[in-house]
Amino acid sequence: MATKTWAWLTDSLHRVGPNSLPRRKAEIFQIQVARGERISCQLGVRATGSDEPVTVRLSYRSDGGVAVRVRRVGYVPVPHYNTPVIDGHHEGTLPGYVGDPLFEKDSLLLWPGETAAFWLTILVDRTCRPGPQRVRLAVDFKGHIHYCELIIHVCDVTMQQRKGFHVTNWFYADALCDFYGVEPFSEGFWPIFRHYVRDIVAHHQDTLYVPVFTPPLDGVRRPTQLLKVRRRAEGQYVFDFADVRRWIRSAGRCGIRHFEFNHLFTQWGAANAIRIYHGQGADGKLLWRPGTPATGKMYRTFLGQYLPALKRFLVREKLMDRCFFHLSDEPHGPAHRANYSRARTMLKRIAPWMKVMDALSEIDFARKGLVDMPISTIRTAQEFLDEGIGCWTYFCCEPRGKYLNRLLDTPLAKIRMSGWLFYRTGVQGFLHWGYNYWYKRKDRQLIDPFTVNDAYAAPDWAYGDPFMVYPGPNGPIDSVRWEVFAESLQDYALLQSLDVDQDDRLLAAIRGYDDFPFSLAWITNARRKLLTRSNKR
Numbered sequence: 223m224a225t226k227t228w229a230w231l232t233d234s235l236h237r238v239g240p241n242s243l244p245r246r247k248a249e250i251f252q253i254q255v256a257r258g259e260r261i262s263c264q265l266g267v268r269a270t271g272s273d274e275p276v277t278v279r280l281s282y283r284s285d286g287g288v289a290v291r292v293r294r295v296g297y298v299p300v301p302h303y304n305t306p307v308i309d310g311h312h313e314g315t316l317p318g319y320v321g322d323p324l325f326e327k328d329s330l331l332l333w334p335g336e337t338a339a340f341w342l343t344i345l346v347d348r349t350c351r352p353g354p355q356r357v358r359l360a361v362d363f364k365g366h367i368h369y370c371e372l373i374i375h376v377c378d379v380t381m382q383q384r385k386g387f388h389v390t391n392w393f394y395a396d397a398l399c400d401f402y403g404v405e406p407f408s409e410g411f412w413p414i415f416r417h418y419v420r421d422i423v424a425h426h427q428d429t430l431y432v433p434v435f436t437p438p439l440d441g442v443r444r445p446t447q448l449l450k451v452r453r454r455a456e457g458q459y460v461f462d463f464a465d466v467r468r469w470i471r472s473a474g475r476c477g478i479r480h481f482e483f484n485h486l487f488t489q490w491g492a493a494n495a496i497r498i499y500h501g502q503g504a505d506g507k508l509l510w511r512p513g514t515p516a517t518g519k520m521y522r523t524f525l526g527q528y529l530p531a532l533k534r535f536l537v538r539e540k541l542m543d544r545c546f547f548h549l550s551d552e553p554h555g556p557a558h559r560a561n562y563s564r565a566r567t568m569l570k571r572i573a574p575w576m577k578v579m580d581a582l583s584e585i586d587f588a589r590k591g592l593v594d595m596p597i598s599t600i601r602t603a604q605e606f607l608d609e610g611i612g613c614w615t616y617f618c619c620e621p622r623g624k625y626l627n628r629l630l631d632t633p634l635a636k637i638r639m640s641g642w643l644f645y646r647t648g649v650q651g652f653l654h655w656g657y658n659y660w661y662k663r664k665d666r667q668l669i670d671p672f673t674v675n676d677a678y679a680a681p682d683w684a685y686g687d688p689f690m691v692y693p694g695p696n697g698p699i700d701s702v703r704w705e706v707f708a709e710s711l712q713d714y715a716l717l718q719s720l721d722v723d724q725d726d727r728l729l730a731a732i733r734g735y736d737d738f739p740f741s742l743a744w745i746t747n748a749r750r751k752l753l754t755r756s757n758k759r
Contacts, residue, residue, distance in 0.1 A: 225272040229361040229368035234262035234706065235635040235742045237314055237321050238339035240297060244268055252373045254753050256719075258348035258381035259712055262705055263372065264295070265340040267361060272334050276364050279329040280340050284357040287350030288374060291343040293324040295702065298672055300630050304684040306623045313633040320630050322701045323672065323692045332363075341702065344374060352378040377753040381712065382719040387650060388546075388614070389711065390429035390482050391657035391690060392437075393418070396444040400668055401660060401693045406446045406502065407465045415469075416476055417697030422657070423477035425700075425708035426715075429546065429651075430478045434466055434532075436503065437484045438496040439551060439655070441664035445503025453500065453509065457523050463535045465502070470539065481541065483532075485548040485580075486525070486569070487516045492550035492561040495521035517564045522572075529573040542575075549578045549593070552618075559587065566592050581616050581653060585609065597653050600626055600735035607648060614651035615644070615735075619683050624736040628703045630675060630686030636740040637706045639732075641714035642748075646732040648724055658698070659688040713749070720752055728752070 228244035231251035244266065255261050269276050282290050297319035303312050314320050324341050332338050344357065357372040395406060398418065404410040419430065431437070434449045448469055450462035470481055488494040495514040500507045510520050536542050549569065553562045569576060579595035580587075583602045587593045588611045597614040598606050601621045606613040617627055628637045644652060660671050663679035677688045690707070691698035722728065728751060732738045 225276065225363070225366075226270050227276070227363040227366055227368065228266070228268045229359075229363075229370060230266050231359075231370050231372060232264050232266055233742055234264055234341075234702075234709070235633075235638055235745070237634060237702070238264055238266045238295065238337060239314060239321060240319055240336045240338075241315070242266060242268075242337045244337075249368075249370045250373065251370070252375065253344075254375045254377060254750060255344070255346050256377055256379045256381045256716060256753065257346055257350050257352075259346050259716075260709070261344050261346070261374075262709065263342050263344070265342060265359065265361065265370065266337055267330075267332055267339070267363075268337040269332050269363060270335055275331045275333045277329060278332050278338070278364075279362045281328070281360045281362070282357055285355040287347045287376070288355045288357065289345045289347075290357055291345070292328045293341045293343070293700075294327040294330045295321040295339040295341050296323040296325050296672075298322050298630070298675060300675065300685050302680065302685070303631050304622055304629050304686075305681050308623045311624055311633070311636070312631045314631055316631060322630060322686075322703065324700045324702065324705070341705070342372070343705070344372070346374065346376055348380055350376050352376050379716075379719065379753060381715055384426065384428075384711065384715040384718060387644060387652075387714060387718075388429045388480055389427045389652050390431060391422070391427060391654045392439070392659075393422070393431045393657050394437075394659055394661075395433055395446040396436075396666075397658050397660045397668075397693075399446065400444065400666075406444075407448065407468075412468070412472060414697065416472055418658070418691075419473050419476040419478060421691065421698045421700065425704055426711040428478065429480040429482050430473050431482045431484065432466065432469060433484050435484055435496055435498050438488050439485070440489070440659075440661075442497070442666075444666055445499050445506065447499050447502045450502055451498060451500065451509065457520075459509075459524060459527050461528065461531045463531075466535065467539065470541070480544045480546065482546045483548065485551055487550040487561075487565050489551040490553065491558040492516055492553055492565045495524075498524070516561060517568050522568060525568070526572050529569075529576065533573065533575060546579050546595075547576050548580055550580060552581050553587070554582065554584055559584070559592070562587065563590070563592055579614065581618070585611070588613075595650070597651070603647060603649055604734060612650055614653055615647075615649045616653040616655075618655050619687055621736070622684060626735045626738070627684070628686070628690075628707055629684045630703070632686070632703070633740060634702065634706050635742055635745060637703060638710050638713070638745055639738055639740045640707055641710035641712070642717075642729070642732060643735055643738060645714045645717045645722075646724055646729045647735070654690075656688040657690055658693075660693060661688075713745075716749070716752055720755060722752070
């Protein structure tokens with residue numbers, strides 16, 4: 223029986239799965255784009271009638287002004303839908319395989335009766351002339367060749383860099399050390415670090431977490447303390463900022479502009495001092511016992527020396543206006559609020575210059591002036607905005623269902639609405655807890671991210687929530703979700719570049735983080751109207 227083969231171009235907002243069927247008349251695919259924009263589409267391939275796998279190789283040639291990056295879409299197992307399961311708010315057929323990791327390969331082994339895909343990233347130069355640009359594709363099924371063509375309509379608008387809206391996804395240095403077998407901040411650490419930071423910047427993140435001390439997040443972590451601390455005498459400390467400086471300068475050379483310093487008090491309540499080590503923690507020796515009170519004499523004495531030293535460092539490095547500071551992560555309830563209030567009062571006395579931002583959702587923290595910049599969950603962000611309280615927003619494990627998220631079963635078109643929602647609601651930044659959390663929940667045990675995507679914690683932790691990239695041999699392997707989220711931030715930049723009003727009727731259908739359109743048709747139409755509007759300027 224002769225092998226029958228298909229190759230077709232399709233958009234980037236529908237997942238191509240092992241059982242996806244070919245799309246008819248899809249040899250030509252067209253897309254509109256601004257100059258300086260990075261866009262994606264997919265090439266699906268399928269073969270039947272063969273008893274053996276077929277090697278498929280993709281080659282291309284393009285007009286000047288555009289560059290093409292080809293990656294193979296890999297599949298990862300997802301055992302269940304994330305709860306709650308609401309019709310229309312989940313994508314794919316689960317349990318099953320979901321396309322997510324993007325491998326730097328221009329060929330793949332195609333098994334009989336299965337579908338696979340290539341992810342095509344098109345980079346349009348800022349100087350590219352307006353008009354159609356073509357990418358011609360040759361798909362070689364072991365000598366049998368299909369030809370496809372991508373037509374890129376470059377519009378007469380240049381994408382400007384996003385301003386005034388910050389993005390951070392928490393970065394775990396310990397995960398790099400454990401996966402790549404390097405010691406924290408050793409010479410072997412820094413090349414790996416730079417690969418990941420460059421990836422973050424390429425996906426339009428402008429802010430990076432700085433682990434001056436081991437981040438007090440999700441249990442007791444491997445020591446990753448940038449600051450070298452020495453106790454000179456009882457209650458007297460000496461600080462060496464050399465590795466803090468190297469982290470910040472290295473990240474800055476990669477394109478990071480803002481820095482987010484780690485939390486100064488324990489998570490979920492600010493009850494205790496964080497774990498701070500002699501030196502950088504190589505011998506595990508702590509400066510004080512776990513459970514030391516947050517506002518007790520010992521920690522107050524330490525902060526009274528550390529925070530002035532930190533300010534001097536920031537002034538020397540010209541960073542004072544480019545830094546964010548945390549007190550404690552996700553405080554909630556009366557007891558937490560009381561602890562947080564005491565810690566905030568102490569910080570104001572020691573470091574009145576320090577403005578604090580934290581992930582929290584109870585508006586009383588902001589009403590009472592305990593936090594300078596609240597980071598509210600998307601479930602309650604509108605409550606802050608309605609009272610005139612500026613805020614960032616975040617999601618973490620939840621909310622799910624009808625709410626915006628970027629999980630492994632979230633429709634890609636829904637993820638693509640992130641930037642539109644951030645722009646429409648007027649929040650000032652976005653935070654997520656998991657760029658590369660490759661651990662079992664509350665444990666230092668590594669997982670295999672290619673087979674485990676819930677940190678062994680479902681249903682509390684959602685499939686796809688702990689990380690956005692996978693560990694590759696020399697650096698990150700991007701995910702489909704990470705690419706689509708980055709393109710949503712480009713949509714934000716496009717809206718900002720064209721000075722679109724938040725209340726523009728184009729955005730009227732976006733009513734909240736749980737009430738917004740998400741479809742390829744809506745996004746394509748909205749972008750067409752924007753790009754046409756720009757041409758009339």
